[in-house]
Amino acid sequence: MTEVKAAGGGDMPADLKGAMMGFVNELKGFRDDIQTKLNAQEQRMTMIDRKTAIRGRAPLSATAEVEVPHQKAFNAYLRHGDDDGLRGLAIEEKALSVAGDGGFLAAPQVAQTVQNSLFSTTSLRRLANVVTIEGSVYEVLVEKGEMASGWATEAASVETANSQLDRIAIPVHELSAMPKASQRLLDDAAFDVEGWLAERIADRFSRAEAFAFVRGDGVDKPRGFLSYPTAADATATGAQIGFVNTGLSGNFPAAAPMDCLIDLIYALGAQHRANASFMMNSKTAARVRKMKDADGRFLWSDALTAGQVPQLLGYPVVISEDMPDIAANAFAVAFGDFRAAYTIVERPDLRVLRDPFSAKPHVLFYATKRVGGGVTDFRAVKLLRFA
Numbered sequence: 001m002t003e004v005k006a007a008g009g010g011d012m013p014a015d016l017k018g019a020m021m022g023f024v025n026e027l028k029g030f031r032d033d034i035q036t037k038l039n040a041q042e043q044r045m046t047m048i049d050r051k052t053a054i055r056g057r058a059p060l061s062a063t064a065e066v067e068v069p070h071q072k073a074f075n076a077y078l079r080h081g082d083d084d085g086l087r088g089l090a091i092e093e094k095a096l097s098v099a100g101d102g103g104f105l106a107a108p109q110v111a112q113t114v115q116n117s118l119f120s121t122t123s124l125r126r127l128a129n130v131v132t133i134e135g136s137v138y139e140v141l142v143e144k145g146e147m148a149s150g151w152a153t154e155a156a157s158v159e160t161a162n163s164q165l166d167r168i169a170i171p172v173h174e175l176s177a178m179p180k181a182s183q184r185l186l187d188d189a190a191f192d193v194e195g196w197l198a199e200r201i202a203d204r205f206s207r208a209e210a211f212a213f214v215r216g217d218g219v220d221k222p223r224g225f226l227s228y229p230t231a232a233d234a235t236a237t238g239a240q241i242g243f244v245n246t247g248l249s250g251n252f253p254a255a256a257p258m259d260c261l262i263d264l265i266y267a268l269g270a271q272h273r274a275n276a277s278f279m280m281n282s283k284t285a286a287r288v289r290k291m292k293d294a295d296g297r298f299l300w301s302d303a304l305t306a307g308q309v310p311q312l313l314g315y316p317v318v319i320s321e322d323m324p325d326i327a328a329n330a331f332a333v334a335f336g337d338f339r340a341a342y343t344i345v346e347r348p349d350l351r352v353l354r355d356p357f358s359a360k361p362h363v364l365f366y367a368t369k370r371v372g373g374g375v376t377d378f379r380a381v382k383l384l385r386f387a
Helices: 014-066 068-080 084-092 108-120 183-187 193-215 258-267 282-288
Strands: 103-105 129-132 137-144 164-171 173-177 180-182 230-232 241-245 277-280 315-319 331-336 342-346 351-355 362-375 381-385
Touching (some): 068 108, 068 183, 068 351, 108 193, 137 342, 164 362, 180 183, 193 362, 241 258, 258 331, 282 315, 282 331
Parallel strands (some): 129 342, 230 241, 241 381, 277 315
Antiparallel strands (some): 103 351, 137 164, 180 362, 277 331, 331 381, 342 362, 351 362
């Protein structure tokens, strides 16, 4: 036992010595009690942290169940043909992956990349009315002629005749592309197979769509607006696209070449001119942009900032290489409100089928989507004929 000495060096009285020992024991017990409580608090905080971490991972886990497994399964399918993950998701998440004879639905990132590319090209898709459907045919009712109208008074009413309606059906057709890659390239983990596939599909789809929307014959493909019946604007009916002649076969008139463009603008109804655009190919644009008015000012105005389009006589110009060149009787320039004139219909899904056998040792990816198109308002577009 520790001996407690008095301040003067003598022994401490017994009663004081007992009191001091009691105080030391109480202090030691208090310290032990505090340490025990701190240990218990630390243990409780550790359990709370673990629960918080688990709760914090729950939203990420939920997102992963929707996106990450499907993306990983689709990547495995592209690289190695492993379709077990996609078939499992087809059962668990029917909205994400569908197995069938046509392959598997592409990952959302691939489908969105392809769709964005289609809208960013010079295709008519940028101007037209685009409708997404789930069936195989899109039907729309259009009016023939103008709707009748009249004034009514308090004493008598005026009965107006109903306008006649036409039913236009636009079917969807299967558009396909078949990019090819080597298995060695697919085995390379650093190779972005999804990005590569989306780029190849978008390039092929955009070129095929752009041609079909302008010059397609409607047989197993969309019908282009240049394939519809035409007539001189003064005599065109509700099922014909009106045209204006340049006055010279295969060329603009030498004296006043801009006059036929002005006639083309005002051949279009006033209700459509506000949203109208010119459409022509690069060769025609090279001819038109050299035109000047009587004061020597160019009719063509170049875009001042990125993302804008040039203008001709105050209206936007869209360059489409699928428009015909200037030639005798060619419809080389179109002007119209294409959103009202032309409708594009499409199914939202993009399917991909992996084929490692047809082109060994390469792997083919057969990608398909369904799209259609057709004119829905013949009055909303006019053509310039070089005749």
